[in-house]
Amino acid sequence: MIRLFVSGASGNVGRLVVREAILRRDVELAGGFCLEGGQDLGVLAGTDPLGLMAVSDLRVGLAASSPDVVVDFTSAVVLRDHLELYAELGLDAVVGTTGLPEEEIRRVRDRVRDRGLRLALISNFGLGINLVMDFLAAVGEHYPYVSVLERHPASMANAPSGTAGLLASSVPGGSSGEVASREVLPGVLGGNAFGVPVLSQRMPYPGPYSEHEVTLGRQDEILRISVTDFSSSVYLEGIFRAVRGVGALPPGTLVRRLGEFPKE
Numbered sequence: 100m101i102r103l104f105v106s107g108a109s110g111n112v113g114r115l116v117v118r119e120a121i122l123r124r125d126v127e128l129a130g131g132f133c134l135e136g137g138q139d140l141g142v143l144a145g146t147d148p149l150g151l152m153a154v155s156d157l158r159v160g161l162a163a164s165s166p167d168v169v170v171d172f173t174s175a176v177v178l179r180d181h182l183e184l185y186a187e188l189g190l191d192a193v194v195g196t197t198g199l200p201e202e203e204i205r206r207v208r209d210r211v212r213d214r215g216l217r218l219a220l221i222s223n224f225g226l227g228i229n230l231v232m233d234f235l236a237a238v239g240e241h242y243p244y245v246s247v248l249e250r251h252p253a254s255m256a257n258a259p260s261g262t263a264g265l266l267a268s269s270v271p272g273g274s275s276g277e278v279a280s281r282e283v284l285p286g287v288l289g290g291n292a293f294g295v296p297v298l299s300q301r302m303p304y305p306g307p308y309s310e311h312e313v314t315l316g317r318q319d320e321i322l323r324i325s326v327t328d329f330s331s332s333v334y335l336e337g338i339f340r341a342v343r344g345v346g347a348l349p350p351g352t353l354v355r356r357l358g359e360f361p362k363e
């Protein structure tokens with residue numbers, strides 16, 4: 100039985116993680132944190148009361164509940180502090196929160212290695228995106244030209260999405276060539292991550308969706324892959340795959356893709 104603590108227990112993803120943890124036989128919900136705190140975790144998750152209250156002080160909540168694994172879906176604003184706290188407590192962590200710059204992630208990787216920690220820092224737990232990342236790693240060398248486009252509702256916290264950066268980093272060698280176009284509207288061409296052009300599109304559409312599109316090119320051939328997710332439930336299978344797997348990783352390991360976990 101894995102004792103699980105959920106950071107961000109009142110959020111879109113955190114609530115689903117709490118509900119799933121209640122249903123699963125291999126997991127026991129140890130506690131949860133959210134900014135507000137004070138409410139029953141079951142009620143927050145839209146189910147029956149559990150008699151287990153969300154805490155608003157993460158350090159206190161973790162000390163009181165002695166979890167085996169912490170899952171974090173909170174905010175880029177607090178991500179750095181949360182990672183430091185999990186490291187200080189030597190906790191195995193599965194982190195979905197995005198928005199940490201790549202140079203910072205390199206420092207996190209060093210800390211994980213130096214202190215013998217185990218961390219899954221995965222910007223997208225969806226099956227489709229993880230399969231595309233595996234595909235890009237396998238075939239990217241055949242396609243010298245690459246670009247990544249991501250589309251989210253206007254409420255999306257960061258631009259680009261963490262997933263867009265991870266997709267860009269999955270292509271060995273980045274993209275070739277230069278873009279000569281002059282920007283008439285500032286920012287219209289987007290940015291660049293790992294040598295790959297990345298563009299974010301935001302629309303005040305009411306429903307949830309998350310879309311990523313990768314275009315691969317070589318002489319006389321364009322290959323385009325698009326993944327659209329309409330509900331946070333698509334992340335659950337991957338999150339619990341990581342929850343089961345993180346404790347079995349060798350100490351000092353940071354994984355960025357589900358494909359890095361050994362097959363079950």
Ligand SMILES: NC(=O)C1=CN([C@@H]2O[C@H](COP(=O)(O)OP(=O)(O)OC[C@H]3O[C@@H](n4cnc5c(N)ncnc54)[C@H](OP(=O)(O)O)[C@@H]3O)[C@@H](O)[C@H]2O)C=CC1
Nearest residue numbers: 107109110111112133134135173174195196197222223224
């Ligand atoms: N890796 C993946 O597969 C996915 C990653 N994400 C990422 O996960 C993160 C969370 O997404 P989502 O669930 O939609 O977010 P929500 O805004 O729905 O939930 C955020 C949660 O974090 C808490 N929180 C918000 N701000 C703070 C803060 N400053 N300090 C402490 N706690 C805070 C909120 O508490 P309260 O309600 O009390 O304010 C809430 O519990 C984002 O970075 C998102 O991009 C999202 C989907 C999939």
Ligand SMILES: O=C(O)C1=N[C@H](C(=O)O)C[C@H](O)C1
Nearest residue numbers: 197222223260261262263309
């Ligand atoms: O906040 C979201 O919605 C999402 N965040 C993750 C990201 O930043 O990549 C995953 C997905 O794009 C949805």
